[in-house]
Amino acid sequence: MTLRPLTAGDRDEFIALTRASLDLHHPWVVLPRTPEDFDAYLARYDHENAQSLLICVRDTGAVAGTVNINSIIRGRYQNGSLAYAAFVPYAGQGYMSEGLDLVLHYAFGQLRLHRLEAQIQPGNTPSLKLVERHGFRFEGLAPALLYVDGAWEDHERWAITNDMLAPGPWPPHPTLPAR
Template sequence: MGRFDEGRSAEGLLVCLRDTGAIAGNVNINSIIRGRFQNGSLGYASFAPYSGRGYMSEGLGLVLRHAFDELRLHRLEVQIRPENQASIKLVRRHGFRYEGYSPDLLFINGAWRGHGRWALTNDMHGIVPDAPHPTLPDR
């Protein structure tokens, strides 16, 4: 019996302050699917007392460059609760487009909660790799 493994299905990255190395937050690229999809799902969190100071915006910008240039993903998605205005502002700042609302999407605090779906493609972000990921079919 063999094992089929196309590589890692997630990347976890820390957002650190340059001067002190303190961890200001994290960004995860989860559920990386290759082949025709070349997609990942983003999750992130800012840690107090660093929230609202621009660190996550700078960190997310670096993660987007990594995802589109190094990992050669075509698309990233993020699901955000409608009341989370800070998160919505963050993804809008980086050019994500709103694609709709999914009721009962994630189980949070004992109940299924609806989320807005946001997405960004490499060409929307202006980073298209010289060569596609090797798992992308020719046709």
């Protein structure tokens, strides 16, 4: 598996994948299904405060899933929030697990974040198992945390810090104050 940034050139393929994966994603996530939605979605990812990455099969370049690192905050916080989704026909084959491993090493090693959070709806068993396998710790239930598909949904909060993942801890980002 490899990671690469989502770009405007991915529009048609990304839309086709999200349309093919509607049943897989519902009711957990809503991804762009039109060119206009895709353009607005891509505009949110400025690479400083948020990044959208594609998880690709190394041999073919096929897009197996997507991971977003949202709400990147520097200074004393050094935190980001993860959102992710697999695409049909690659769901359930371990690609997201490999991809998440790459994302964690990228977020801690390259972006030099201290902490990543994942907010997951309680009934999304595959997503909960994914973060558990990667060493995230459960931090509690947040009622009505995120607006998904027309409703405020409860979410479990899971997090991992850079000292919880080998070979961490990684050096801090230069924006971390000395004291």
